[in-house]
Amino acid sequence: MVLEYKEVYMLLGSNLGDRELMMRQAIERIEAEIGDVCLRSSLYETAPWGNTAQPAFLNMAIMVQTTLSALEVLEKALNIEKQLGRQRTERWGSRTIDIDLIFYASAIVSVEGKLTIPHPEMQNRRFVLEPLAEIAATYIHPVLNSKVEDLLQSLHDDTAVKKI
Known part of the structure; x- marks a missing residue:
């Protein structure tokens, strides 16, 4: 049987503790549990969004090749967040690590209350x-x-984002 690989784009974020260490540990666990991290952006320091009364974030985009389904990727990502100390106490609150699924190949996925891609x-x-x-x-x-570059060009969000 030939395994079919999907490209998954994720955004990692951290604004608690050793933010760079959290990003490295998240990538290590993603590689161990989800798939090969083939592309990584630079680190970006970003102002908080939604709830602005919190420390600045480090963010990074990655592309992972995986054989897992979108829901399996979500389950693994949520488990990695938990392993790295993520506690969900408030919406848009501070966090040790956040792993968001942005794209799953060119799929459109909607699972009520669980996942939208x-x-x-x-x-x-x-x-x-x-x-x-x-x-x-x-x-x-x-x-x-x-x-993506056109979406960025037409964006009206002026939140501070600085490449490190």
Whole structure:
């Protein structure tokens, strides 16, 4: 049987503890549990979004090749967050690690209350689009039918995002 690999784009974020260490540990666990990390953006320091009364984030986009389904990737990502100390106490709150699924190949996935891919707000968030454009500028959003670089160019979010 031939395994079919899917390209999954994820955004990693951390604003608690040793943020760079959290990112490295998340990538190590993603490689062990989900698939090969083939592309990585630079690290970006970003102002918090939604709840602005918290420390700045480090964010990074990655592309992973996996044989897992979208729901399996989500389950593994949530488990990795938990292993790395993520506690979900408030919406848009501080966190040791956040792993968001942005794209799963060119699939459109909707599982009520669990998962929506493409990420439903990614096109409105500079902290997602800046690092994503670094590794997937010409990737076409399967719902909006626009390249990531075009979504970034037309973005109205002026939240501070600085490449480190």
